[in-house]
Amino acid sequence: MSALTLVPHNLHRVAVDGRRMMFHIPTSGLFALDEVSGDILDLFDDLPSVTTDDVRRRFDGRHPADAVVVALEELITLDVVSDGRAAWPGRKPVKIENFPLSTIVLNTNTGCNLSCGYCYKEDLETPARGDKMSFETARQGVELLLAEGAQRGRFNIVFFGGEPLSNMALIREVVAYAEGRAAELSKQVDFTLTTNATLLDAALIDWFDDHRFGLTVSMDGPKAIHDRNRRTVGGKGTYDTVAAKVGLLLSRYRSRPVGARVTLTAGVTDVATIWDHLINELGFHEVGFSPVTSGEADPFKLNGDDLAELFANMKALAERYTDAAIAGRNIGFSNMHQLMTDLSEGMSKALPCGAGLGLLAVDTRGGLNLCHRFTGSDVPLFGTVAEGIAKDRLGQFLESRLDRAGETCDTCRIRNLCSGGCYHESYARYHDPHHPTYHYCDLMRDWVDYGIAAYARIRARNPAFFTDHLEPRRAMK
Ligand code: SF4
Numbered sequence: 001m002s003a004l005t006l007v008p009h010n011l012h013r014v015a016v017d018g019r020r021m022m023f024h025i026p027t028s029g030l031f032a033l034d035e036v037s038g039d040i041l042d043l044f045d046d047l048p049s050v051t052t053d054d055v056r057r058r059f060d061g062r063h064p065a066d067a068v069v070v071a072l073e074e075l076i077t078l079d080v081v082s083d084g085r086a087a088w089p090g091r092k093p094v095k096i097e098n099f100p101l102s103t104i105v106l107n108t109n110t111g112c113n114l115s116c117g118y119c120y121k122e123d124l125e126t127p128a129r130g131d132k133m134s135f136e137t138a139r140q141g142v143e144l145l146l147a148e149g150a151q152r153g154r155f156n157i158v159f160f161g162g163e164p165l166s167n168m169a170l171i172r173e174v175v176a177y178a179e180g181r182a183a184e185l186s187k188q189v190d191f192t193l194t195t196n197a198t199l200l201d202a203a204l205i206d207w208f209d210d211h212r213f214g215l216t217v218s219m220d221g222p223k224a225i226h227d228r229n230r231r232t233v234g235g236k237g238t239y240d241t242v243a244a245k246v247g248l249l250l251s252r253y254r255s256r257p258v259g260a261r262v263t264l265t266a267g268v269t270d271v272a273t274i275w276d277h278l279i280n281e282l283g284f285h286e287v288g289f290s291p292v293t294s295g296e297a298d299p300f301k302l303n304g305d306d307l308a309e310l311f312a313n314m315k316a317l318a319e320r321y322t323d324a325a326i327a328g329r330n331i332g333f334s335n336m337h338q339l340m341t342d343l344s345e346g347m348s349k350a351l352p353c354g355a356g357l358g359l360l361a362v363d364t365r366g367g368l369n370l371c372h373r374f375t376g377s378d379v380p381l382f383g384t385v386a387e388g389i390a391k392d393r394l395g396q397f398l399e400s401r402l403d404r405a406g407e408t409c410d411t412c413r414i415r416n417l418c419s420g421g422c423y424h425e426s427y428a429r430y431h432d433p434h435h436p437t438y439h440y441c442d443l444m445r446d447w448v449d450y451g452i453a454a455y456a457r458i459r460a461r462n463p464a465f466f467t468d469h470l471e472p473r474r475a476m477k
């Protein structure tokens with residue numbers, strides 16, 4: 001036997017109630033370690049390179065020799081221990097030629113009726129001066145979705161802006177058209193949008209409810225936090241208006257749960273207080289946090305100490321999520337819930353998200369962008385709704401992102417969950433959508449490490465949580 005070494009980027013060890021477990025990174029699978037396997041892994045903590053004599057010395061008289069051999073062979077097969085040969089095939093290079101769309105994002109209007117300080121939109125104007133999408137452009141976008149995703153039975157149309165509610169005429173027309181087309185094809189269509197809520201009224205809420213919209217409200221927390229950045233064009237805080245509209249929305253919306261999306265900026269790291277206000281005082285079903293870590297809006301970026309504090313606070317809230325999950329409750333912390341969903345589904349991502357593959361965003365002129373955050377940017381388009389997807393160019397873009405050879409991501413232990421990070425983060429930070437989001441890898445690894453340990457605890461103590469709280473949520477999408 002040649003000398004054996006551990007392959008640290010392929011495993012993550014966790015202890016739950018004294019039981020040793022291993023999260024196998026290539027498959028995102030969770031294994032209970034028996035005593036022999038656990039002891040073998042411990043041996044590598046003491047010796048970076050292990051010989052046959054080392055194994056004999058450690059285990060003779062402690063474990064039967066055949067049990068040690070079997071356990072070692074299993075660990076080698078899983079590529080957790082290496083005997084010098086490549087046991088686990090890496091991802092093979094793939095040629096991407098098909099783009100089975102499930103989601104199209106329609107940028108209804110570049111205009112917004114608010115003027116939030118941190119807004120990343122490159123093409124933002126006031127609604128009156130905003131560039132509005134025509135129905136014909138939107139119709140072509142829907143037809144592109146139906147044609148490229150022909151094998152799918154279910155589609156999602158996302159309305160985005162600026163503020164999407166500032167072009168309700170278009171949204172109503174698109175919904176009527178898409179529902180008609182879906183019925184003709186015996187398929188299902190879902191609608192989602194994120195709004196600042198200021199333009200909502202009872203009639204509009206009921207209309208969204210009738211069409212089962214998935215609604216998310218952009219809201220940053222209690223008044224003092226929300227009003228720091230979310231202001232009118234005249235500079236006035238919008239909390240009072242938004243909170244009143246949210247009250248109206250939540251009092252009459254029945255078809256789907258309503259979530260809040262919080263943008264976290266420099267100096268705003270107290271996620272527990274924000275979560276408490278939005279969930280327990282206002283009544284949202286779930287809250288998702290989006291930290292600003294890159295982009296032009298420099299004064300708003302979370303950096304250094306702020307970012308570390310934010311992740312520590314996220315972990316503290318995640319601890320509450322975990323305790324509640326063990327007790328059979330979901331406290332509506334979306335970031336943690338998404339991580340638990342990914343782990344539960346054995347997520348192994350070759351690309352960071354569906355942008356460009358299952359999802360494209362249409363700008364107001366009909367240009368095709370990787371996702372909503374690229375509309376109005378200087379990243380070249382990947383075709384138009386009229387001419388179709390520029391498949392060669394989009395394929396090359398995705399293939400080059402798939403190729404991680406020689407990069408830190410190639411051997412990163414969270415590569416199958418992070419996969420190099422969001423293209424837009426990379427574009428905003430490095431002006432290159434291919435560049436991995438190296439500016440917070442350690443924090444991301446720490447967050448995922450925490451998530452794996454929490455996942456193992458919930459699995460061990462209340463496995464029903466995953467069927468009771470994750471699967472119904474998936475079915476609703
Ligand atoms: S961007 Fe960083 S954290 Fe993400 S996979 Fe690459 S090295 Fe790992």
Ligand code: SF4
Pocket residue numbers: 352353354355370371372373422423424425
């Ligand atoms: S590129 Fe980033 S912002 Fe766009 S869909 Fe992917 S993760 Fe989201």
